[in-house]
Amino acid sequence: GQQLNQSPQSMFIQEGEDVSMNCTSSSIFNTWLWYKQDPGEGPVLLIALYKAGELTSNGRLTAQFGITRKDSFLNISASIPSDVGIYFCAGYRGSNYKLTFGKGTLLTVNP
Amino acid sequence: GAVVSQHPSRVICKSGTSVKIECRSLDFQATTMFWYRQFPKQSLMLMATSNEGSKATYEQGVEKDKFLINHASLTLSTLTVTSAHPEDSSFYICSASGQGRGYENSPLHFGNGTRLTVT
Numbered sequence: 669g670q671q672l673n674q675s676p677q678s679m680f681i682q683e684g685e686d687v688s689m690n691c692t693s694s695s696i697f698n699t700w701l702w703y704k705q706d707p708g709e710g711p712v713l714l715i716a717l718y719k720a721g722e723l724t725s726n727g728r729l730t731a732q733f734g735i736t737r738k739d740s741f742l743n744i745s746a747s748i749p750s751d752v753g754i755y756f757c758a759g760y761r762g763s764n765y766k767l768t769f770g771k772g773t774l775l776t777v778n779p
Numbered sequence: 780g781a782v783v784s785q786h787p788s789r790v791i792c793k794s795g796t797s798v799k800i801e802c803r804s805l806d807f808q809a810t811t812m813f814w815y816r817q818f819p820k821q822s823l824m825l826m827a828t829s830n831e832g833s834k835a836t837y838e839q840g841v842e843k844d845k846f847l848i849n850h851a852s853l854t855l856s857t858l859t860v861t862s863a864h865p866e867d868s869s870f871y872i873c874s875a876s877g878q879g880r881g882y883e884n885s886p887l888h889f890g891n892g893t894r895l896t897v898t
Contacts, residue, residue: 701887710785765887766813766828767874
């Protein structure tokens with residue numbers, strides 16, 4: 669099925685650095701979601717975005733819903749070792765909550 | 780805390796047997812649940828959409844007779860992998876969307892997944 673274009677695929681950073689990842693789509697989504705997945709576990713919702721242009725924060729995480737509705741980014745400030753994991757963007761249209769996922773960004777944080 | 784519970788977390792079965800995986804919404808009614816499959820180092824791929832009281836909608840390429848889905852109540856959906864084979868070994872994850880007052884804009888929450896190994 670269709671997938672979102674998520675980049676970068678992986679990142680290796682030092683503790684304390686800021687991180688940015690983004691997702692783009694050729695079609696419009698009404699809602700963008702960002703998840704984090706640890707090995708062997710299900711994705712955990714980080715941030716949900718419902719309106720074009722919306723900028724939302726959750727602690728050190730900030731995400732924005734692109735004004736064109738075709739993109740979103742996630743920033744992590746002052747990274748810490750527990751930020752390690754795979755981050756997925758996801759979007760859906762309409763009210764059926766059927767998600768389209770990005771391929772994920774693997775984040776490694778060196779202490 | 781967790782709002783979607785998935786059981787079991789791990790299961791090992793012999794080839795040819797069937798395995799049932801449960802997905803429960805813990806503190807809300809889920810009229811729609813989704814079943815995903817995830818291979819190592821890959822993204823989640825939607826298998827089917829499960830609607831309470833009706834037949835599931837399967838994605839293209841997913842065998843409905845092999846992956847039986849039952850959504851008998853507003854808090855429980857089950858996925859049964861029938862006549863499992865080694866190639867069915869994977870990580871299966873469910874999600875649920877809340878409906879009703881307070882959940883109209885509820886984003887999807889995921890269970891913790893089930894690691895299926897078919898020997």
